[in-house]
Amino acid sequence: MLRRFTMLPFAAFVDCLRLAADEGDRSRQLRCHWVFMTSAGQDAISSCGAAVTPCTAFRDPAEFDYIVVIGGVQDERDRVDTTTQAYLRQAADAQVPLVGLCTGVFALIQAGLMSGRRCCVSWYHHGDLTRRFPDIEPVADRLFIDDGHLLTCAGGIASADLAAHLVERHLGKAWAMKSLHIMLIDEARRGAHPQPQPVVFGKIEDRLVRRAITLLEQHLGEAIAMDVLAERVGTSRRNLERRFRETLGVGPQKFARDLRLRYGLWLLHYTGKSITEIGERCGFADTAHFSRHFRSTFGVTPSEMRKRASEPGGDRVDPFFLHVEGHPAL
Incomplete structure (x- = not known):
């Protein structure tokens, strides 16, 4: 030790x-x-x-x-x-x-x-x-x-x-x-089992943006108000929005929502939680709100995505990483 x-x-x-x-x-x-x-x-x-x-x-x-x-x-x-x-x-x-x-x-x-x-x-x-x-x-x-x-x-x-x-x-x-x-653990997970946490990968030079992303990663179960996020990282909302757009090409609010949707995608793939539970866990006000944003981002509803993921050889959207180089996933 x-x-x-x-x-x-x-x-x-x-x-x-x-x-x-x-x-x-x-x-x-x-x-x-x-x-x-x-x-x-x-x-x-x-x-x-x-x-x-x-x-x-x-x-x-x-x-x-x-x-x-x-x-x-x-x-x-x-x-x-x-x-x-x-x-x-x-x-x-x-x-x-x-x-x-x-x-x-x-x-x-x-x-x-x-x-x-x-x-x-x-x-x-x-x-x-x-x-x-x-x-x-x-x-x-x-x-x-x-x-x-x-x-x-x-x-x-x-x-x-x-x-x-x-x-x-x-x-x-x-x-x-x-x-x-x-130990009240249902079964052993294999090494390849994914970590239950979306991760933002890619080099982000702006320290303020990095700090904001860290906070967003740690609060995936709630929609943090942008004024609160800006206060937590020690800047104004206007400056935070400007720095996000300069660094990532999107504002912090959309970035935060996309991050929570990726978390929802992971939960759909790897847990048996209901779509209502997943929406709540990802900080969305109701199932309709979660489903609407999910379909807008991934092109299918949460139920369709779950069905597709369960089919042998079915196509999956990568639920793990939100890449930032060139911002292709944003």
Whole structure:
């Protein structure tokens, strides 16, 4: 566990192992075994302030079937943990598979282990990774990637999916499903399952526009008033509209609506929610309002789109990314 590691990926991953390790919920390490390590055996302090103890100092990597790196809050001013980097390189030399959860992938990159490889990263950290490591290929449209000796995961609850993937590999599907069902998770999602979040891809030079888009991405379930959005990013509505049109060719209101419609498209493809529920979840006042804008954008109604997506070989509009280079999707 790295400094200020994120608690949910840690808990989701280790609890899936814990529940597969024993009958019922008795937590004995019978079928799965694990230890918690930090560079010098110090307590591991999470980003929320909770501590994991006791931890052991790094042990011989050859003792383990996998070494899992739980990343934490990213602060480029933090001192580089050279001890951890050296340990990860030692593990790679010993051909022990390495698992990077959440921003744990940043540590694998800094250790020089991801050259020429793709890595899974959360949509939320995609921009940070591409800015800091332009030579690395980040993937933000799936939950995890299993490349043999290097496994990377977007984090969050997807860490349970990756743990279930490994439990199924070594113990069988029944044990993986047992863990997930106790965790109130219906079924394991495969690595290729998309992250439930539309992402705006493309380099946006204007910092104010970037900040506004980040806010819009984080509030897909509501229609934010443009005056409120402008206030949140510290400018006037008029200036915000001008900067959006100069950068993206459309105003912020249309951009925000298109982003919420893309989210609705994702929900149509990958959930069983009703069209009424999807419209509400995407911040539209009623089903008619959602359906009207959806048809105007994609050329078909939501019900027609859902039917088309369910047909074998049916055409799909890409629900994941709203590209901005040249603004073709806008």
